Amino acid sequence: MKNISVISDVSNRKRQLETTFDGNSLKRLHVDDESEFFGLPHKVKHLFKKHKRITQLYDWQIECLNLEAIKRRKNLIYALPTSGGKTLVAEILMLKELIVYERNVIFILPYVALVQEKVQSLCPFGLNLEFNVEEYVGGKGKHPPLHRKRKSSIYVCTLERGAGLVDCMLADNGQLGGRTVGMIVVDELHLLGEQKRGALLEVTLTKVLDFKQSKQNIQIIGMSATIGNMQEIGEFLNAHVYTRDFRPVKLTETIKLNEQIFVINKDVDGSLKSKLDRKLNFDAYSTDMKLLDPSGIGLLVREILPDGSCLIFCPTKSSCQSIAKIIYKTIGCEETQVKLKQKEDLYKALKEEGDGKVCPLLSRSILFGVAYHNSGLTNAERKLIEEAFLEGILKCICCTSTLAAGVNLPAQRVIITSPYVGRDFIKQSTYRQMVGRAGRAGLTDNGDSVLLFQDNDKEKIKILLESGVEHIDSCLGTEESVVYSMILSSVSTGCTSSQQQLVDLMKRTLYIQQAEKRNVECTVASDLVESCLDKLKSINAFEKPIEDKLKLTSIAKAAVAANLDILEAQKLYTELLEASSALILTNKLHLLYLAVPYTECVTIERQNVLDIMTNLQGDQQALANRLGLNELCISQFFSYGKIKNVSENIWNKFLMSLILNDLWNKESIWTVSKTFNLPRGTIHSLLSRTASHASSILRFTEALKDKRLDHFPMLFQNIIPKLNIGILGSSSDLESLMSLPSVRFGRATQLYKAGYKTLNDVAKANKKELCNVINHLPLKVSREMIASAKLMLLSEAEALEELAESLRADLNKSMSKNKENSLWF
Numbered sequence: 001m002k003n004i005s006v007i008s009d010v011s012n013r014k015r016q017l018e019t020t021f022d023g024n025s026l027k028r029l030h031v032d033d034e035s036e037f038f039g040l041p042h043k044v045k046h047l048f049k050k051h052k053r054i055t056q057l058y059d060w061q062i063e064c065l066n067l068e069a070i071k072r073r074k075n076l077i078y079a080l081p082t083s084g085g086k087t088l089v090a091e092i093l094m095l096k097e098l099i100v101y102e103r104n105v106i107f108i109l110p111y112v113a114l115v116q117e118k119v120q121s122l123c124p125f126g127l128n129l130e131f132n133v134e135e136y137v138g139g140k141g142k143h144p145p146l147h148r149k150r151k152s153s154i155y156v157c158t159l160e161r162g163a164g165l166v167d168c169m170l171a172d173n174g175q176l177g178g179r180t181v182g183m184i185v186v187d188e189l190h191l192l193g194e195q196k197r198g199a200l201l202e203v204t205l206t207k208v209l210d211f212k213q214s215k216q217n218i219q220i221i222g223m224s225a226t227i228g229n230m231q232e233i234g235e236f237l238n239a240h241v242y243t244r245d246f247r248p249v250k251l252t253e254t255i256k257l258n259e260q261i262f263v264i265n266k267d268v269d270g271s272l273k274s275k276l277d278r279k280l281n282f283d284a285y286s287t288d289m290k291l292l293d294p295s296g297i298g299l300l301v302r303e304i305l306p307d308g309s310c311l312i313f314c315p316t317k318s319s320c321q322s323i324a325k326i327i328y329k330t331i332g333c334e335e336t337q338v339k340l341k342q343k344e345d346l347y348k349a350l351k352e353e354g355d356g357k358v359c360p361l362l363s364r365s366i367l368f369g370v371a372y373h374n375s376g377l378t379n380a381e382r383k384l385i386e387e388a389f390l391e392g393i394l395k396c397i398c399c400t401s402t403l404a405a406g407v408n409l410p411a412q413r414v415i416i417t418s419p420y421v422g423r424d425f426i427k428q429s430t431y432r433q434m435v436g437r438a439g440r441a442g443l444t445d446n447g448d449s450v451l452l453f454q455d456n457d458k459e460k461i462k463i464l465l466e467s468g469v470e471h472i473d474s475c476l477g478t479e480e481s482v483v484y485s486m487i488l489s490s491v492s493t494g495c496t497s498s499q500q501q502l503v504d505l506m507k508r509t510l511y512i513q514q515a516e517k518r519n520v521e522c523t524v525a526s527d528l529v530e531s532c533l534d535k536l537k538s539i540n541a542f543e544k545p546i547e548d549k550l551k552l553t554s555i556a557k558a559a560v561a562a563n564l565d566i567l568e569a570q571k572l573y574t575e576l577l578e579a580s581s582a583l584i585l586t587n588k589l590h591l592l593y594l595a596v597p598y599t600e601c602v603t604i605e606r607q608n609v610l611d612i613m614t615n616l617q618g619d620q621q622a623l624a625n626r627l628g629l630n631e632l633c634i635s636q637f638f639s640y641g642k643i644k645n646v647s648e649n650i651w652n653k654f655l656m657s658l659i660l661n662d663l664w665n666k667e668s669i670w671t672v673s674k675t676f677n678l679p680r681g682t683i684h685s686l687l688s689r690t691a692s693h694a695s696s697i698l699r700f701t702e703a704l705k706d707k708r709l710d711h712f713p714m715l716f717q718n719i720i721p722k723l724n725i726g727i728l729g730s731s732s733d734l735e736s737l738m739s740l741p742s743v744r745f746g747r748a749t750q751l752y753k754a755g756y757k758t759l760n761d762v763a764k765a766n767k768k769e770l771c772n773v774i775n776h777l778p779l780k781v782s783r784e785m786i787a788s789a790k791l792m793l794l795s796e797a798e799a800l801e802e803l804a805e806s807l808r809a810d811l812n813k814s815m816s817k818n819k820e821n822s823l824w825f
C-alpha cells in the first residue's frame with residue numbers, strides 16, 4: 001500500500017510536510033498563512049471576495065467548518081434551506097484538499113448546467129491557486145483521466161460521469177490521473193431518492209465506502225436542502241450530520257385564492273396559520289387585461305417593479321410561453337425604457353446563438369424585461385437568459401420546475417402559478433426548492449413567494465404546507481440494471497471477487513439497511529446477490545470461475561469501462577459487428593445512427609415521419625435498406641402508426657440519426673426543427689445525449705480490443721468533438737473557442753469575428769475589451785472566460801511537458817540499458 005496518512009488537523013500540517021502522499025510535496029503550502037482562512041492561504045479569502053463578493057462567512061458556515069468531525073476527516077452531510085450558503089462550505093473544504101493536501105477531488109452535481117456553472121466559477125480559483133479544473137459532462141472529459149502529476153485536479157461531473165470516475169479511481173487503487181483522491185463531494189444529496197439516478201448515486205457511494213473502509217480515507221461530503229431522514233442517511237454514509245434552519249434573507253410565504261392573498265405561518269406545534277394580507281387590486285387593469293390575466297399574475301409582478309425581480313413557475317412547458325405573453329402585455333410600457341441598450345445586446349446575442357433568428361415571443365418580451373425558460377430553448381439561449389436575469393436586464397422569467405433545481409437564480413419574488421407540475425400535484429421538496437429561490441443574499445433583505453391555487457385544492461394545499469420534509473427511500477430495489485452494474489463494476493475494479501464479498505457490499509447499501517430496519521421480508525442481501533449473479537451468469541457476463549473467483553468476460557469488462565448497461569453493451573457489440581461488415585462511410589449518417597442511444601425516443605408527428613421517409617436520399621435510403629426499413633415498414637407505419645418487422649429501437653434510432661445528419665450537413669437548427677416539427681431544445685438534448693453515448697462507445701471499443709472493431713475508436717473520435725459542442729455544422733475554427741465553459745456558438749462566432757480566434761487570444765484578452773466587442777457579456781463571465789482559457793492552455797502545456805519528461809525518462813532508461821549491454825556505446 002502507498003504512503004497514506006490520515007490528516008487530523010490543519011495544525012498538523014508541518015508534520016504532513018514530511019509524510020506526504022505518493023511523493024507529492026506540499027510545496028504550495030505557505031506556513032505563514034496558517035489559520036488565516038480555515039487553514040487556507042490568505043489569498044483564498046481575497047478570491048472569494050473578488051469572484052463571489054463574499055467578505056464574511058455566516059455563523060453556521062464557521063461552525064460547520066470547525067466541526068470536530070471535519071478536523072478528524074469524518075464524512076459529513078449537512079442540510080440547510082435553499083440559498084443558505086451550503087456550497088461555500090464545500091468549496092472551502094475542497095480547496096483545502098486540493099491546495100493544502102494536494103489530493104484530487106471529485107465534485108458530483110446533478111445537472112449538466114450546474115456542472116458547467118461550477119467549472120466556470122472554479123476556473124479563476126484554479127488559475128490563482130494552481131489546480132486543474134476538469135469538466136466531465138456528456139462526452140467531455142477523458143476516461144480514464146489524463147495523468148496530471150504537477151498539480152492536483154478537481155473533477156466536476158454529473159452523476160453518471162461521476163460513477164465512471166469512481167470506477168476508474170477504484171481500479172487504480174484510489175488514484176485518478178496519477179494522484180490520490182482525497183474527497184468526494186455530492187451536491188443535492190436528496191437525489192439518492194430519485195429512481196435510476198438515485199440508485200446509481202447510492203451504488204457509487206456504497207463502493208467508495210467499501211473501499212474507504214479497507215484502503216484509504218476518502219472523505220465524503222454531502223449537502224442538501226431537503227432530507228427528512230438525515231440521521232438514517234448519515235448512518236448509511238457513516239457521516240456526521242449537521243443541520244440548521246438558516247436563511248440569509250427572510251422568506252415570506254403567501255398563498256393566493258381568487259383575489260385574496262394570505263400570509264402563511266406555522267405554529268410551534270407545526271399547525272398551519274394563515275392571515276389575510278391583502279386583496280389584489282385589479283383597478284389598474286383594463287377590461288381586456290382582466291380577460292387576458294384573470295388570476296392577476298401580471299399585477300403580482302407589477303408589485304415588485306421597477307427594482308425587484310421575479311421567477312414565475314408554470315406547470316407545463318407550453319404554459320411558460322403563454323404566461324410570458326400575459327406578463328409582457330400587462331406589466332406596463334415603462335419597462336421597455338429600462339436598460340434598453342443591454343436588452344438590444346441581449347437580443348443580438350440571442351440572434352447569434354440562434355443562427356440569425358430569435359424566437360418571435362422572446363424578441364418581443366425581452367424588450368419588457370420578460371423571458372420564458374424551458375427545455376424547448378437551446379442550452380445557449382437558456383444560458384443567455386439566465387445571465388441577463390442575474391444582471392438585472394431581465395426582471396421576470398417564466399419557467400418550469402426544472403429551473404428551481406437546475407440553476408442558481410435568486411429572485412425577490414417567486415410566483416407559483418399552479419400547485420401542479422404537469423398533471424401531478426406538487427411535491428413538498430419541489431415546492432421548497434421553488435420558494436427557496438426567493439430573496440437575494442446581499443441585495444435584498446427579504447423575499448416572498450405566492451402560490452396560486454383554486455378552491456378545490458384547498459385541502460391538498462394545507463397538507464403540502466403542513467407536512468414535514470420528505471424522507472429519502474432507496475430506489476435500488478426497483479433498479480435491477482443498477483444492481484447488475486454494481487456487481488460487475490466491483491468485480492471489474494478488483495474490489496470484490498467472490499460472492500461473499502458481494503454480499504458484504506450489498507449489506508452496505510442504503511436499500512438493504514432500510515429494508516432491515518423496516519423488517520421488509522424477502523429483502524436479504526445474500527438472496528439478492530445470488531439471484532443477480534444467476535441472471536448475469538445466464539447472459540454470459542462471467543468467465544468460468546476458477547476457485548470460486550468471479551471473472552468478467554471481455555464484453556462485461558468493456559461495458560464497465562464504458563459505463564454501459566451489460567444488456568445494452570451486448571446489443572451494441574452485435575450491432576457494431578454487423579455494421580462493421582458494411583459500414584457506409586460516404587457521410588456521417590451511419591456513424592451517427594450507431595451513436596444514438598438505444599433509449600432515445602423523441603416523438604415525431606406521423607405526417608412528418610411519412611414526409612421524411614418518402615423523401616430519403618441516396619445514403620439515407622441505403623442505410624434504411626441495411627436496417628430493413630423498407631416500403632412495407634412505411635406502409636405499416638402509415639396504417640397503424642407503428643412498424644412490425646423491425647424493432648422499435650432501430651426505427652427510433654434511424655429517425656434520430658436523420659435529425660443529426662441534417663445538422664451535420666449544416667442545415668440550420670430552425671430548418672431541422674421545422675422539418676421534424678420538434679422544439680430546438682429537444683434537438684439539442686438529443687445531441688448532448690448522443691455525444692455522451694458516442695464517448696461510451698469509444699471507451700467500449702477501446703476496452704474491448706476486438707480486431708474486428710478496431711476501426712471504430714478512430715471513427716468515433718472524429719465525430720465526438722462536434723457532438724460535444726453541440727453545433728455539428730460549425731467550422732472547426734470555432735471548436736477550440738467553444739470548449740470554454742461559457743462559450744457557445746454565438747459567442748464563439750463573435751469572438752472569432754473580433755479577432756479572438758484561439759484560446760491563446762482569449763487568454764491574453766482584457767476583460768473590459770471583451771465586454772465591448774461581445775454582445776451581452778457580463779464582466780464576471782468575461783473574467784471567468786479569460787481565466788478558463790488560461791487554465792486550459794496551462795493544463796495543455798503541462799500535459800505536454802509531462803509527456804516529454806516521461807519520454808525522456810524512458811529513452812534515458814533504454815540508453816543506459818544499451819550501455820550496460822554493449823562494449824563500445
Ligand SMILES: Nc1ncnc2c1ncn2[C@@H]1O[C@H](COP(=O)(O)OP(=O)(O)OP(=O)(O)O)[C@@H](O)[C@H]1O
Binds near residue numbers: 052053055058084225
Ligand atoms: N457568507 C456569505 N456571505 C454572503 N453571501 C454568501 C455567503 N455564503 C454564500 N453566499 C451566497 O449566497 C448565495 C446562495 O448560496 P449557495 O448557492 O451556496 O446556497 P445553497 O445553500 O447551496 O443553495 P441551494 O440549495 O440552492 O444549492 C450565493 O450567491 C452565494 O455566493
